[in-house]
Amino acid sequence: MANPPRPLVAGNWKMNGLSASVSELAKIASGAADIAPNVELMICPPTTLLHRFAEAARDTRIAVGAQDCHAQPSGAFTGDISAEMLADSGACAVIVGHSERRTLHGESDEDVKAKAMAAARAGLTAILCIGESREEREAGATLARIERQLEASLPDRFDARSLVVAYEPVWAIGTGLTPTPGDVAEVHTFIRRLLTGRAAGAGEGVRILYGGSVKPTNAPELMAVANVNGALVGGASLKAADFLPIAAACGLAR
Numbered sequence: 283m284a285n286p287p288r289p290l291v292a293g294n295w296k297m298n299g300l301s302a303s304v305s306e307l308a309k310i311a312s313g314a315a316d317i318a319p320n321v322e323l324m325i326c327p328p329t330t331l332l333h334r335f336a337e338a339a340r341d342t343r344i345a346v347g348a349q350d351c352h353a354q355p356s357g358a359f360t361g362d363i364s365a366e367m368l369a370d371s372g373a374c375a376v377i378v379g380h381s382e383r384r385t386l387h388g389e390s391d392e393d394v395k396a397k398a399m400a401a402a403r404a405g406l407t408a409i410l411c412i413g414e415s416r417e418e419r420e421a422g423a424t425l426a427r428i429e430r431q432l433e434a435s436l437p438d439r440f441d442a443r444s445l446v447v448a449y450e451p452v453w454a455i456g457t458g459l460t461p462t463p464g465d466v467a468e469v470h471t472f473i474r475r476l477l478t479g480r481a482a483g484a485g486e487g488v489r490i491l492y493g494g495s496v497k498p499t500n501a502p503e504l505m506a507v508a509n510v511n512g513a514l515v516g517g518a519s520l521k522a523a524d525f526l527p528i529a530a531a532c533g534l535a536r
């Protein structure tokens with residue numbers, strides 16, 4: 283059995299943050315000294331802050347990621363930003379297929395796959411989000427949904443460096459609701475099986491994050507679940523006082 287993948291706790295700031303937020307990043311960076319050294323830490327600010335955050339996080343253990351990218355490297359796509367541009371601004375990763383992009387911008391699995399492949403082309407890690415709706419969970423269709431979504435949005439080739447998968451039940455995002463540890467274990471173990479089925483060696487090393495209402499209070503329980511290799515944190519990543527205890531819980535659970 284290979285060593286478990288190095289855990290990752292990533293903060294998705296969504297459309298939050300102005301220049302003054304650099305001070306919160308500095309608090310996260312200084313508090314990170316107390317987090318177990320094997321835990322990788324990342325903040326994904328809005329694109330307007332990407333370069334500034336990347337500069338401020340230089341020489342700290344905080345990596346900086348982006349929240350979305352266009353599939354093409356350049357061209358006539360007004361308002362869009364390519365993976366190459368994100369890399370040029372200092373990002374080392376990009377979230378693709380977040381449920382808010384899928385729902386509010388109509389992104390399909392095919393779009394998400396193209397974005398994940400664009401991320402790899404630019405040398406970024408794609409944090410690929412998947413998750414079932416409340417109706418699908420209640421209908422007992424969660425695993426079928428996860429399988430369809432993952433199979434259709436996974437890049438053709440991937441490894442532990444180019445891909446992270448985030449399981450984010452849509453009904454758990456921003457609601458304060460979370461699945462039981464047993465339900466999380468079932469889905470994460472299923473995702474691991476799908477990944478190793480697609481790429482035996484590489485699939486073992488891909489981090490599978492849990493996301494959706496992760497808080498300091500529930501992180502110890504969620505981070506201890508089998509095949510949970512960290513967290514994608516929304517609201518609770520905006521404050522060092524919430525984000526750091528989640529990262530600490532992830533370190534303690536290893």
Ligand code: PGA
Pocket residue numbers: 294450454455456457458493494495496514515516517518
């Ligand atoms: P939340 O968001 O932690 O605020 O529920 C998670 C996410 O959308 O990635």
